[in-house]
Amino acid sequence: MTRRAFLSLTAVVAAILLTSGGAGAQVQPPTFGTGIEIINLNLSVTDTADNYVTDLEAPDFAVFEDGIRQELSLFTHENLPISMVIMLDTSASMEEKIAVAQQAAIRFTRTLRPVDLAQIVQFNDRTTTLQPFTNDLDALEAAILATDTSGPTALHNALYIALKDLSREGNPAELRRRAVVLLSDGEDTASLVSDEQVLELAKKNEINIYAISLRPNRPQDRNRQAFSQAEYLLTALTRETGGRVYFPASLSELDAVYDRIAEELRTLYSVGYVSSNARRDGKWRRIVVRVPEREGVTVRHKLGYYAPES
Secondary structure, eight states: OOHHHHHHHHHHHHHHHTTSOOTTOOOOOOBOOTTOOOEEEEEEEEOTTSOBOOOOOGGGOEEEETTEEEOEEEEEOSOOOEEEEEEEEOSGGGTTTHHHHHHHHHHHHTTOOTTOEEEEEEESSSEEEEEEEEOOHHHHHHHHHTOOOOSOOOHHHHHHHHHHHHHHSSOTTBOOEEEEEEEEOSOOOSOSSOHHHHHHHHHTSOOEEEEEEOOOSSHHHHTSHHHHHHHHHHHHHHHHHTOEEEOOSSGGGHHHHHHHHHHHHHHOEEEEEOOSOOOOBOOEEEEEEEOTTSTTOEEEOOOEEEOOBO
16 A cells, blocks of 8 residues: 555545544444554543543644644544453452452443453462453353462563453454553562563553552551562553553552543543654654643543554
């Protein structure tokens, strides 16, 4: 495909997507041919009170790649289908917390719709898929209740596997929101994969990571270097992918945190553009999204992507 044909086809996509449907319209999620390299972004927009801003339209957003403004080819605020991996830390340190964590995770799965898919993964020193991707809520609940605590924590391994699984799930050309929702209570003690490898893989995928980090009960445990490193990794992963990390003070806050994640996934904006930089050099490209005409809003999104290579 020539560059001119490439952009012509993109213009057709833009004409369809930027004019289709109102806020409540039910539209079939668009798909894209393999010849179109469109950069997809999920945008979370909040005001100064951390409430979600849901009344924006395509012209309200300004998207910049390496400082150069890009022309949007895709915009939707539809409640798109979701594919997610729900990850539960089942290391020995979770033994006294697992019952509450199970019930909170089950409650979270009840927010899913028939078009959504979820996979249940438990991890300690091993990563185990207890339920492959499904929309069967009873099957998801049974898998969550089957979690059992033992052993050390291989957090990096588990995240790496989850990102790989989710990146392969479904039709890559279908417009879906993909997310990892992770609950853990401590540091990595058993992984073969490094934190740098996990972060690098996360930056290569269009997957939002949401992390819930339960702090150890004892102050001396919270001050351990390994726990601080785990906090840093989860913060970096969520920031790079446009997700969010939560540090609830107690188990009683879990329901509220899961509710917040569910609300965000339902209120995300999806935008896309074809980069004005045609070079296929494999280099990192930085993305910044602003809402110039609306004061006091914060936009979270993945911070960049690697250009394709020839």
